Amino acid sequence: MSTGRLLSLLLLLQTRGRVSARTAAADLGVSVRTAYRDFARLQEAGFPVYAEPGRGGGHRLVDGYRTRLTGLSEDEARALFFAGLPGAAADVGLAEEATAARLKLLTALPAGPRAAAARTAEVFHLDAPGWYREPEETPFLPVLVAAVLDRTVVDVRYRRWRTPQEVRRRLRPYGLVLKSGVWYLVAATRDGAATYRVGQVLAATPTGDRFDRPRDFDLRVHWAAYLADFQGRRFTGTATVRLSPAGLRRLPDNLPPEVVRAVEATATAVGEDGWVEAVIPTEGVGHACGELLRLGADVVVVAPPELRAAMAETVRTLAGAYG
Template structure:
């Protein structure tokens, strides 16, 4: 039995409320049987853990019970400062709150931990947007933060890539995700959960209608599943290309990592000048044409014929444009 694990179990029940034995076991990294034993030991130690049977049941502390154990290790103190990274906090309208919380935390820590936490905060900085792109304006982000926390519906006018390009929907916001400097809203609409890019929201208004979020919804797990599904649908075909040695060196800075990996695994030499031939995944003819043109004379499309014709057409227009002058 681990006293540290029992303390983690106690704090988990205190902060999350009712949890099933299976969920507890998953969080603690133990078997369900061990989770049951730990719950029994907490009860034997006088902690008022109550069991609720049936569907939707689980274990929870009696209302009003709170532990006064607030000890914090050096690693935990440092980790807490990572949660208060100023960029995302400012986007969410929580800059002042984060600053105040950090000051209170520093004041509450012993001198040694206070110095270690302050050093950690001073030497790590998050700059979420990628190179060569400015942060996207998110005028509706604070509205979505409020809707997520208060469980209120939001009416939006949204711009999407497929027709009809503008749609109106009533959303039940479940959470917000920051991905490579871009904010996404995960929300339910018409009995399905979808992802919306916050910058594509044209208008938004919080409603008086409240909603209940499913108890088993896990934002991190949903996002992981969404990314996996997105990647499986992203590439719809393949293309055979030839690359010069210079083109291979430029590849990581100009094309997605999936293309870079495909070239590394399928490249075969053609001729004695260092050129190679490889098969790469593509999203569509138009998208692949724009991506590959970044490599200029260091790439040649061999197949499919449709993509080769598209490249020829664009290069022909460029030749006529610059030749005329």
């Protein structure tokens, strides 16, 4: 049984008045028999649902009954988005509001659904940041959140990877994205929309100037396009490598998923000792050298010659250091 589905059914009854089992089944994507069972479960949970028999009948709530989410402040309403993401709520300065909103939601539910929701909260936890790294410091995230919500232009000082490393930008913030525990800001400049890593923002000052976000801008669509473009620009070449059986086992823990998939798609056996040869995508000689060295002697670069030479030079330097 889905508690979320029962709440959706309750809201259907509240907004439409009378709902037939066939209509409920179509809206909720379940069978008619399941819809009848869900109506019965609402009654068992203490909701005043009753059936009207006959042609044109259905189920409805007792006249005047409405679920109420009372006393939610504006910040608590915003915090509902983060109710299941305590870490993200804390990042944007809404930890207390998220807790208060969650408690008010639970209080608004009858005893049955309230207990089910509480049990769910006890057994699920989201920890967004990836392994082997500390959470990124984002001291200016609350400022950027306010700028996004209020549609206020903000001046930022930003550190990037290319020269000059430190730049200043006047941004019109369109939205924020949390990916693998890292916050990104999507904002417009004079040159169009761009993406900024919030942890690299060195200063952020609201200007007080307001702006209108384009009506046709969709943050999810923009982010999907950005990721596709990033992947297209990320890998600029290929390399042919040989991997031992141990290298194959260690591959998923040490190299990106795109490389793992490429090995799975192109691997061919070399000899009878379990070694395979495969073609993998690379981001450049220096980057590929650093990543492949994680596998030590369980990988051998066959081509291109410049990557093979970089690997050999690095190994010679290491041998000298430990000579």
